[in-house]
Structure formats: C-alpha cells, structure tokens
Amino acid sequence: MKLLIGIKYFLAAFAALLLDFTVSKYIAVVGGMPQFMFCFCILASLREKDMTRAAAAAIAAGAAADVLSGHGFGTYTFTFAMSAMATYAVKDKLFSSGFLFLILDAFILTVLSQTVYYLFHITDAGSSFGILFTSVILTSAAYNTVICAVFYPLSKRIFADWR
Numbered sequence: 290m291k292l293l294i295g296i297k298y299f300l301a302a303f304a305a306l307l308l309d310f311t312v313s314k315y316i317a318v319v320g321g322m323p324q325f326m327f328c329f330c331i332l333a334s335l336r337e338k339d340m341t342r343a344a345a346a347a348i349a350a351g352a353a354a355d356v357l358s359g360h361g362f363g364t365y366t367f368t369f370a371m372s373a374m375a376t377y378a379v380k381d382k383l384f385s386s387g388f389l390f391l392i393l394d395a396f397i398l399t400v401l402s403q404t405v406y407y408l409f410h411i412t413d414a415g416s417s418f419g420i421l422f423t424s425v426i427l428t429s430a431a432y433n434t435v436i437c438a439v440f441y442p443l444s445k446r447i448f449a450d451w452r
Contacts, residue, residue, distance in 0.1 A: 298333070298346055301447060305329035306353055320421075321428020326350045327402065328436045330369045331395050334376040335387060336448040347373030364409050368402035388441060395437040399430040 305325040313322040330347040337343040351369030355362045376394055384390040403426040411418065 294342075297447060298342075301333070302326070302329055302346065302350055302353075305350070306357075309354070310357055316432075318428050318432075320425040321432060323432035323436050324354070324399070324429060325436065326354045326365075327369060327372070327399065328395070328433055328440065330373045331376055331391070331398065331433075331437055332440060332444040333448065334373040335380055335391060335394075336444055337377065340374070340377050343373050343377050344370055361410065364406050365402075368405050372398040372402055388438070391437050391441055392434055395434045396430045399433040400426055403429055 305328065308325040309323075313325065316323065327350075330343075330350050333346050334343040337346075347369045348366055351366035352362075354365040354369065358365065375398065379394075380387070380390060383393075404422070407418065407421050407426065411421075
C-alpha cells in the first residue's frame with residue numbers, strides 16, 4: 290500500500306511539474322503564471338491525513354520548483370512547505386465545506402507565498418513591489434485558485450484511499 294501511495298504521489302507531482310514548466314509560460318497574463326506544483330501541494334495537504342507525508346511532498350515539490358526556476362534555492366521549498374503545513378493544520382477547523390476552504394486557502398497562500406518569493410528576489414524581478422503585487426502576484430493567485438477548484442474533484446479520486 291505504501292508503494293502505491295508513493296507511486297501516486299510521484300505521478301501526480303510529475304504531472305504537475307510537467308504542466309508547470311511546459312504550459313504555464315504560455316498562458317501567463319501580465320507576468321502572472323499558474324503554479325501547478327503549488328496547487329499539487331495544497332490539494333495533497335487538503336486530502337492527506339498524515340502531516341509528514343504532506344510536508345515531505347511539499348518540500349520535494351518546492352525543491353524541484355527552486356531548482357528548475359533558476360533563482361536562489363530555498364524560497365519555494367520554504368513557502369511550499371509552510372503552505373502545505375498551514376493547509377493541513379487548518380483544513381477541518383474553519384469550514385465544513387472543503388471546497389470553500391480550498392478557494393480561500395489557495396488564494397491567500399498563493400499571495401503570501403508569492404510575496405515572500407518576490408521580497409527575496411526583488412532585484413531579479415526589476416520592478417517595484419506594488420506593480421509586482423497587482424500584476425503578477427494577484428494574477429498568479431487567481432490562476433492557482435481556479436486550478437485548485439478545477440482539480441479538486443480529480444484530487445478526490447486520485448487521493449481517495451489516502452484519507
């Protein structure tokens with residue numbers, strides 16, 4: 290059973306990684322791109338009942354995003370892990386509806402994650418933070434919220450035996 294769970298995690302993460310680095314740049318709007326790896330971390334944390342598995346998946350996904358983004362290592366690793374742990378910790382405490390929680394969680398955590406990322410990499414971005422916030426961060430948050438909403442029913446089927 291653990292091998293099957295590991296294979297499912299790997300395949301889902303690989304699909305998210307593939308989408309992240311092949312599709313995202315082509316559907317970018319005003320610099321804001323969807324982050325399929327981040328959405329994978331949020332959805333896995335929402336469905337997972339083991340905190341260590343959710344955190345490990347988020348750390349691995351964040352490390353992959355850091356390595357492939359080409360900027361400094363550690364920012365996505367940290368923000369993905371913190372977002373996954375926050376999602377896991379609060380998922381059953383605010384709303385009885387998992388979908389409503391997912392919508393708010395994905396938007397807020399994307400804004401926080403992207404804000405941390407751009408505060409550490411503001412010199413790479415070459416723009417003022419206000420412009421980045423309105424054009425890139427909010428656009429990415431909207432994208433990630435839509436992606437999480439679209440993949441929410443599928444995540445229930447993929448991760449059904451995990452919870």
